Amino acid sequence: MIYLTQQKRVLASIFEKADRPLTPVEICERARTDLPSLGIATVYRAIKQFLEDGQVRLVEVPGAAPHYESAARHHHHFFVCQSCKRLFDLIGCVRGVKSLAPQGFRVKQHEIVLYGECSSCAVDSSKS
Amino acid sequence: MIYLTQQKRVLASIFEKADRPLTPVEICERARTDLPSLGIATVYRAIKQFLEDGQVRLVEVPGAAPHYESAARHHHHFFVCQSCKRLFDLIGCVRGVKSLAPQGFRVKQHEIVLYGECSSCAVDSSKS
DNA sequence: ATGATATTGAGAGTCAACTATCAATTTAAC
DNA sequence: GTTAAATTGATAGTTGACTCTCAATATCAT
Structure with missing residues (x-):
């Protein structure tokens, strides 16, 4: 039997509200607004x-810690800010990616990641 | 002062000869053909x-350990075999990837990874 | 409300990838 | 060849991401 607890309810709502993929630590921090004593183990369990x-x-993107997001969000790729390490969604996808594979290779998934500076970090670095 | 040692010479030649990105452990194994007592710490230091x-x-590709390759190899992307975990080069690139980034984002690099089965694992799995 | 059982938080433990330590060895300027 | 300094191999330690343990607490069928 699986119990529906306060912490799972809060954590589920964090995922629903999130506008980008989050790390377990980010999720824990956000959830502590409602549940100050929430432990990281509970976040991982949830x-x-x-x-x-x-x-x-x-x-999972190279050069960044594992992030999690609601499965309700549709297929997309990511932008990794090398300055603040946050992940952002990319809108759309490029065609012809699968045709890059050599003969005889079976392609099941693909991942596209862009690296650089997000808009707020780009503004900050042009200031300094 | 940096000394040019036997181990660095051997390790450098492993990178030159490699036909795909290698993990530190793979590099160490190959180098031990010439230097049987080579330690993994030396591989990491080199x-x-x-x-x-x-x-x-x-x-760095998600779902695989960190690999290293000669910088002399030109820009390319990777295929990760989900069965044998090896990395393979993809030939070519797709255009228009950078245009996926939102307004105000500064794109510095990009990565494309395909996942599936390499030709030899695809043959093996169709046999069984 | 009660009680069986699932869950929680805290902290210890695990695991893989790497880094530090240190005595023994190698390098290279002389 | 000597010798100071860099490097090596072995191994212990660190780090980050996660998992386990366990006593205390929350959940839910009754």
């Missing part, structure tokens, strides 16, 4: 359950 | 120096 349910997905 | 020199670059 993420594990949400992943199994299929309501959350793992976002 | 990689660090080579990275600083700019003669080697880090290849």
